Amino acid sequence: MIYVNYILQYAHVVCAAFWFGTVLYTEIVLWPQLRRMGDLQRVQAELRHIEVRRIVGLFIVGTIVTGVARGVANGLLPRLYTPYGVCFVAGALVGIWMMTWWLCFPPRSMTLGWRTFYSSFWVVLALMFGMRFTA
Known part of the structure; x- marks a missing residue:
């Protein structure tokens, strides 16, 4: 089991x-460069049908699924009503929301949703640290 x-x-x-590396690269390097060139809208529309997008989606789903599976394998279910369990469930819900948001690939004009998506990385990270301190 170990x-x-x-x-x-x-x-x-x-x-x-x-x-996380993909998000950092696209937001810090790729999108600003494409915005300067004036190709951002065209490229983002074409990205819906590119294989790389499916690969990134696989890693997003993999992150959420392995995180939940790891918690269950680590004995989460009996501790569901402890601070560890609350942090875990909150982190899982935020992670599932992030996964769903990204897989729907909303347009960049939905700035509030994208800002919430990027802020959610820090929320999930804080909840993971919280799980370490309450385990």
Whole structure:
């Protein structure tokens, strides 16, 4: 059972690093450069049908699924009504919302939703730290 926890932890961290790295790259490098060139709207419309988008989606879903599986394998269910369980459920809900938002690929004109999406990374990170301190 301990090996399952290690495997899930490794998969969770790899998926999360790829997801977060992709977000950092697109927001700091790619979108500003495309905006300066005047191609942002055209490229974002074409991205709906690109294989890279499916790969990133796989890592997003992988992050959420491995995180939930890791919590269950770590004995979450009996501790659901503890501070650890509350942090876990809150983190899972925020993560599922983030996954759903990204997979719907809303237009960039929905700035409030995108700002909430990016802010949610910090919320999930804070909840993960909270789980460490309440475990």
